Amino acid sequence: MRYKLAVATSLSATLWLGACDRPPNSSLSPSQSAPPAMSPSQPSQSPGKKVILTTFTVLADMAQNVAGDKAIVESITKPGAEIHGYQVTPSDLERGQRANLILENGLNLERWATRFYNSLPQVPHITLSEGVRPVNISEDAYRDKPNPHAWMSPRNALIYVENVRKALGKADPVNAATYDANAATYSQKIRAIDKQLRQAISAIPPNKRYMVSCEGAFSYLTRDYGLQEVYIWPVNAEQQATPKQVEKVINTVKANQIPAVFCESTVSNEAQLQVAKETGAKFAGVFYVDSLSSPAGPTPTYLKLLEYNVNTLIRGLQDN
Numbered sequence: 001m002r003y004k005l006a007v008a009t010s011l012s013a014t015l016w017l018g019a020c021d022r023p024p025n026s027s028l029s030p031s032q033s034a035p036p037a038m039s040p041s042q043p044s045q046s047p048g049k050k051v052i053l054t055t056f057t058v059l060a061d062m063a064q065n066v067a068g069d070k071a072i073v074e075s076i077t078k079p080g081a082e083i084h085g086y087q088v089t090p091s092d093l094e095r096g097q098r099a100n101l102i103l104e105n106g107l108n109l110e111r112w113a114t115r116f117y118n119s120l121p122q123v124p125h126i127t128l129s130e131g132v133r134p135v136n137i138s139e140d141a142y143r144d145k146p147n148p149h150a151w152m153s154p155r156n157a158l159i160y161v162e163n164v165r166k167a168l169g170k171a172d173p174v175n176a177a178t179y180d181a182n183a184a185t186y187s188q189k190i191r192a193i194d195k196q197l198r199q200a201i202s203a204i205p206p207n208k209r210y211m212v213s214c215e216g217a218f219s220y221l222t223r224d225y226g227l228q229e230v231y232i233w234p235v236n237a238e239q240q241a242t243p244k245q246v247e248k249v250i251n252t253v254k255a256n257q258i259p260a261v262f263c264e265s266t267v268s269n270e271a272q273l274q275v276a277k278e279t280g281a282k283f284a285g286v287f288y289v290d291s292l293s294s295p296a297g298p299t300p301t302y303l304k305l306l307e308y309n310v311n312t313l314i315r316g317l318q319d320n
């Protein structure tokens with residue numbers, strides 16, 4: 001069933017990026033076909049295998065691609081969960097007790113995790129954004145703090161994968177060679193996606209290259225791909241837009257005649273629907289940022305998530 005769905009979603013994804021986005025015979029690659037082992041209910045019962053816990057689903061997929069079948073990878077937060085304001089549960093702590101390693105994003109994303117780590121002093125945690133050149137947030141309570149969404153640019157993802165490779169090799173040296181090989185294969189796929197996205201975006205007329213979202217989650221993607229970023233609030237913490245934030249986006253959309261606006265899968269669309277109503281722009285869909293979809297949804301893997309967002313953007317801008 002999962003294979004069937006994966007094929008269906010890849011067809012829709014190739015609609016906009018062309019059929020050349022995937023080399024032949026790669027349909028069974030880990031990133032395409034094997035949803036990350038992120039179900040909290042899934043027991044970690046493979047004797048001898050290390051248990052790698054990640055803070056959210058995107059990191060679980062990256063880690064799963066590096067781990068292959070040599071380690072158990074689980075995400076603390078479930079698909080669809082809001083990750084900025086997450087609250088650790090007792091069962092998370094139980095899973096933490098079984099973990100050999102925790103992989104986090106860093107850049108102030110997991111502010112909820114400090115207590116978690118304090119309860120698990122024996123489990124090392126590794127920050128995957130280490131080495132990324134941060135983009136700072138320019139307003140509100142987050143002014144001058146790094147934007148946490150570094151994974152949203154494939155260029156940064158290569159840094160994340162290298163950090164996963166090193167962390168897994170250190171935690172489980174017996175399988176280090178496999179992790180090295182898997183990381184190399186996965187990095188190649190990320191480079192291929194990077195190239196496709198770049199080509200797809202280059203087809204958008206330069207004066208239309210606006211990515212209007214609810215959360216300011218695209219600072220790294222827009223920086224690396226020559227897009228303009230417009231958003232209502234900088235970080236999904238409160239998820240309550242102020243009238244001033246909404247007005248600012250309305251003015252920007254009007255001034256630049258931006259045809260399409262978007263929101264994210266993990267938050268309410270309400271404020272952005274208001275922007276659409278007051279500007280005449282079309283509300284053209286949701287982006288996936290802070291979470292993968294369920295395996296049956298449109299973005300079961302990180303690579304699918306990248307494709308889906310750019311396809312959604314291009315379709316929204318072109319339909320007008």
Ligand SMILES: [Zn+2]
Nearest residue numbers: 215217236290
């Ligand atoms: Zn976010």
